[in-house]
Amino acid sequence: MASKYIGLGTVISVDAAGGSVFATIDLCVTGTPPKRERDLVDFTTLDATLQVHEPGIEKHSEYSFDHVWDPDDTNQTALYTLFGSKVKANWKITYTDATPATWTFLGFVSGVEVQPVEYNKPLMRRITVQRTGAIT
Amino acid sequence: MADVATRLRTHLVTDSAIAALVGENVHQGNVPQSIDGDYIWFGRSGVESLRVLAAGAIDPLAVRFDVEAISHDLDRCQQIASAIRTRCDAYRGTFADTTVQGIFVEDHSDDYIPRGVFSDDGPHVAAMNVEIF
Numbered sequence: 001m002a003s004k005y006i007g008l009g010t011v012i013s014v015d016a017a018g019g020s021v022f023a024t025i026d027l028c029v030t031g032t033p034p035k036r037e038r039d040l041v042d043f044t045t046l047d048a049t050l051q052v053h054e055p056g057i058e059k060h061s062e063y064s065f066d067h068v069w070d071p072d073d074t075n076q077t078a079l080y081t082l083f084g085s086k087v088k089a090n091w092k093i094t095y096t097d098a099t100p101a102t103w104t105f106l107g108f109v110s111g112v113e114v115q116p117v118e119y120n121k122p123l124m125r126r127i128t129v130q131r132t133g134a135i136t
Numbered sequence: 137m138a139d140v141a142t143r144l145r146t147h148l149v150t151d152s153a154i155a156a157l158v159g160e161n162v163h164q165g166n167v168p169q170s171i172d173g174d175y176i177w178f179g180r181s182g183v184e185s186l187r188v189l190a191a192g193a194i195d196p197l198a199v200r201f202d203v204e205a206i207s208h209d210l211d212r213c214q215q216i217a218s219a220i221r222t223r224c225d226a227y228r229g230t231f232a233d234t235t236v237q238g239i240f241v242e243d244h245s246d247d248y249i250p251r252g253v254f255s256d257d258g259p260h261v262a263a264m265n266v267e268i269f
Contacts, residue, residue, distance in 0.1 A: 008187075008191055009191040010189040010190075011189070012189065026188075026190065027188050028188055028189045029187075029188050030189070031189065067188075068186065068188065119238065119240070120240055120269065122197060
């Protein structure tokens with residue numbers, strides 16, 4: 001029977017050089033892993049009574065996560081550098097199951113979005129990554 | 137190392153305006169019976185935790201205190217409350233032996249029940265919520 005897991009313990013990390021030496025991004029609060037979705041090729045014929053689709057290629061998808069922003073933190077600063085350099089970095093999500101599953105994929109930073117700054121809330125930032133490779 | 141309550145007391149008693157009004161009579165939890173006059177009572181009311189995906193406890197984001205200005209004279213009570221507000225609200229910087237990112241003061245709502253009155257002769261109380269980041 002499947003076990004139940006919560007998000008606590010999930011690790012988001014990146015190798016800016018696209019390799020496999022991953023640096024953990026601290027103080028991540030939420031993350032939305034990239035979706036896996038196929039293109040749908042329409043094979044509906046004139047005499048069909050139901051629309052017919054065949055599986056096409058896997059579609060591009062987006063990955064985003066929110067973290068508490070420390071402008072002085074080296075690993076967080078590196079994300080800003082990745083935005084400027086347009087480099088395809090290697091991203092890794094390590095889940096919380098007993099033998100932690102990992103999702104690894106290449107992607108470039110397309111968005112660095114500081115969230116509304118409020119006087120009594122932590123500084124937050126949203127990073128958006130465009131996936132450019134398969135999830136392995 | 138002092139805890140945040142001790143530091144709050146230090147922050148209050150080292151303010152000249154507060155000292156002029158209540159002297160050293162700033163007390164957490166219990167108020168000495170020997171006090172015969174105005175005082176400030178405070179007690180910890182909660183913590184705001186910052187929870188992130190990574191496992192492991194991290195320092196609280198904020199600690200909240202109930203702070204009460206107590207006096208038998210209404211004007212004096214308001215003066216003490218005003219001094220606390222002036223000292224603490226929107227303050228950032230040195231906080232006893234450390235620093236804080238921000239302190240914010242809000243009035244308590246009308247249904248707040250004061251906790252720092254230990255006599256039955258009906259002193260005036262101005263109660264505030266003080267949040268320390």
